[in-house]
Amino acid sequence: MSGLMLKALDRYAYLFLALIAVLAIVVPLLNLAVPETHPLHVSTYAVTLLGKYLTYALLALSIDLIWGYVGILSLGHGAFFALGGYAMGMYLMRQIGPRGVYGHPVLPDFMVFLNWKELPWFWLGFDQFWFAMVMVIAVPAGLAFIFGWFAFRSRVTGVYLSIITQALTFALMLAFFRNNMGFGGNNGLTDFKDILGFSLRTDGARAGLFIASAIALVLGFVLCRVIIHSRLGQVLVAIRDAESRTRFLGYRVESYKLFVFTLSAAMAGVAGALYVPQVGIINPGEFAPANSIEAVIWVAVGGRGTLFGPVVGAVLVNFAKTYFTAALPNVWLFALGGLFVAVTLFLPRGIIGTMQHYWHRLRAKAPDGDTPAPPPAPANAPANEPAE
Secondary structure (H helix, E strand, O other): OOHHHHHHHHHHHHHHHHHHHHHHHHHHHHHHOOOOOOOOOOOHHHHHHHHHHHHHHHHHHHHHHHHHHHOOOOOOHHHHHHHHHHHHHHHHHHOOHHHOOOOOOOOOHHHHHOOOOOOOHHHOOOOOHHHHHHHHHHHHHHHHHHHHHHHHHOOOOHHHHHHHHHHHHHHHHHHHOOHHHOOOHHHOEEOOOEEOOEEOOOHHHHHHHHHHHHHHHHHHHHHHHHHHOOHHHHHHHHHHHOHHHHHHOOOOHHHHHHHHHHHHHHHHHHHHHHHHHHHOEEOHHHHOHHHHHHHHHHHHHHOOOOOHHHHHHHHHHHHHHHHHHHHOOOOHHHHHHHHHHHHHHHOOOHHHHHHHHHHHHHHHHOOOOOOOOOOOOOOOOOOOOOOO
C-alpha cells in the first residue's frame, strides 16, 4: 500500500478516535449538565444504551482481529464475553453485603436460598476490585489459551474450528444453568448496588461507565491497529492468505494463532465486564450460541478486516434491533437473518469495506493522483480485506 494511502488511513483512524473522544465528553455533559426539560438533554436510558453499544463494538473488534486478519472464524466469542461479565458480576455481588434480601454479610442471596453454608473457594478475592479486574482478563484469556493450544496444534481450521468454538460456548451455557455451579443458575447474578463505592443507580455512575466503555474501545482499537500494522500483523495476514506457505517459510503458525486468539478473548472479556454493570444482570443466556453468531454478523455487516467496520456494524445492527424489537417484535429475527443474507449477496465486503473499495478505485482513476491502484487480493483472501 502506498504511503499516501497509509496517511489517509491514519487520518481516518484519528477521525474515528476523535469521534469517540467527543462522544465520551459530550454525551455525559448533555446528561448531567443539561436540564431534563432542555431539548439537548440526553436521558440516562440513552447513556446506558449507548454504553452498551460501545461494549458490543469492542466485542466485534475482538472478533475482527482474528477473523478479518488471521482467518479464524470463531462462533464462540460470546463465551469469553460472558465470562468477563460473570467476573464483574461476582465482584458486584460481593459489594452487596448485608443489603441483600436475606441480609447475609457474605453469601449472595441465591446461595442463602440454596442453603449454601460458606462461600465457594472460587468466589474468594472478588470482594477486591483489582482482583476482579485481573479475573476479567485472565479467565477468558486462560480458557482461550487452553482451547487454542489443543485446537491449533491439532491444526483444526476452517468450519471445523468454528463448530468446536460453538460447541464450547454451548457447553458453558449448560454448565452455568446448573444451580450447583455456584453462579446463580438460571437467574444468574443481578440486583447490583455499587461499583467502587458509587451507586449504580445514579446518573453519575452511568455516565462514568459510558466513559469507561469509550476508553476501552479506543484502547482496543489502538492495540489492534498497532498489531496489524506491525511485522506481527504482516505474518498474521500471511497466515490468513496462505497458511501452509507461511509454515513452510519457518514461522510457527500455531504460536501466532494462539497469541492473537488469546488476546482477542481478553478483549471480549473486558467488553463483557463493562456490559454487566450497565445492563444490571448477567445470566447463562449470554453464553447462547446465537449471541456469538449475531456478533459475527455485526462484523460482516460493517466489514471485516477494516477495524472501523465492526464498530459501525455493531452500533447499526444493535440500534436497528432496539428499534425493531419494540416496533416489530415478531419480525426482528427474520430481519436479522435477511440482513445477513443481503450483506453476503450484495455487500460481501461490508459497509466500510465497500466504501474503501470504491474509494481506492476513485483514487486510482484520478487524473492528477499519484496513488497507484491497489494490487489484486489473493484468490483465497477475504473479499472485504483492503489490499496491503
